[in-house]
Amino acid sequence: MIVCFDIGGTAIKGALAYAVDDVRPVPRQPTPIHDFAAFVSVLQAVIDQAGERPERVALSIAGIIDPDTGRAVVANVPCIHGRPLRQDLEAALGLPVLVANDADCFVLAEAGVGAGRGHRVVFGVILGTGVGGGLVIDGQLINREGGFAGEWGHGPVAATQAGNPPVQLPRFQCGCGLSGCIDAVCSARGMEKLHAHLHGTTLTSEEIVSTWQAGDAAASRTIDVYVDVLTGPLALVANVTGTTIIPVGGGLSNAEALLVAIDTAVRSRILRKFDRPLVVKAECSVEPGLIGAALLGLYAD
Known part of the structure; x- marks a missing residue:
């Protein structure tokens, strides 16, 4: 015990x-x-x-x-x-x-009793107040002795041109002290900053997602750019780790349509091809x- x-x-x-x-x-x-x-x-x-x-x-x-x-x-x-x-x-x-x-x-829970059961390599993602993650291989955390592995939300890697058609983006300042982090543009608050930058209007992340699902053009543009910015780095993480499942937690994971859009884009950008979802909602809610x-x-x- x-x-x-x-x-x-x-x-x-x-x-x-x-x-x-x-x-x-x-x-x-x-x-x-x-x-x-x-x-x-x-x-x-x-x-x-x-x-x-x-x-x-x-x-x-x-x-x-x-x-x-x-x-x-x-x-x-x-x-x-x-x-x-x-x-x-x-x-x-x-x-x-x-x-x-x-x-x-969170990732250890998903690997053991959640969406990652039966997968040897599990990279879990948090999309909420921040963008975080963790890596479990053969049931063990890479960070068993502490450390920063899995912190894919930080680093100056966010695209400065994204969406279809492409739009120019600034390197938003991140709370970690760097500029251009995925955390700064793809967290819930980051989505809100992105929407304000694109349209000059203020909505919460919940409002952006709900109006996108209702067919709103401005919100649809925001989600298009958001998914483009997010999924390039996440596809790279999938290639580097060899993960065969990416459970997602955090507030934004509650938007099923958003996860489907992220999954579709990530699977189109990775080397290994899957005929089933790779990016999925976490089961240990x-x-x-x-x-x-x-x-x-x-x-x-």
Whole structure:
């Protein structure tokens, strides 16, 4: 049995995991974002509920473990930001601890019990507040020791000319400090910036998608350009990783027609040809971070 957690800036979700198909959530608790001792106490309280000593503790965090220093980069929970989190928690809890990024846990969940079941290489994608991803090969995260693998949303690679007919695009500024990232133009907020740039009007991403599906010409142009910008880099990722399935999570994944358009464009741009969808909606829509953390602990050597 392992104890797993999905750490958010507002709440800590916990569960006791006995097997892949036996993950038992416990009531969530507010996250003590400024007090590390209180943070540890919340974890310890869940561990105590188990009634037995777990093999290990596994955490999903909305951040990165720097592979060179082992320190956590977690902006929304200041009390763990900058800490050698694994070592500090192992010392405080007296148990082995595993820590992974929430997007990595999402992909691990999809590979284990979601849309990626039966696939040796699974590259998962988040399209929502940000653009992220993760890579699982043979059931194991590439980022087992932390790191930035799977972060395909960042890097100055966004097209400056896209759509049919082509339109010139700026290199939008990204929150990571670079310009021209896929995250800056293909996240939900990025789609909104793209629409405003093309048409001079402001709509939410939900409104853009819904009016596109209703046949609106301006929204259709935005989606045409959006899909063109997104799918070139995603096709490259598919070629590089050899993934045979790309589960998509995040708010934009709820638009089935958008995923179909992305899938069609990606499959037309990759070397390997598939006669079935490659880009698909994620199946673990409920608590993927917690499920992924459970699998991270259960699959550990």
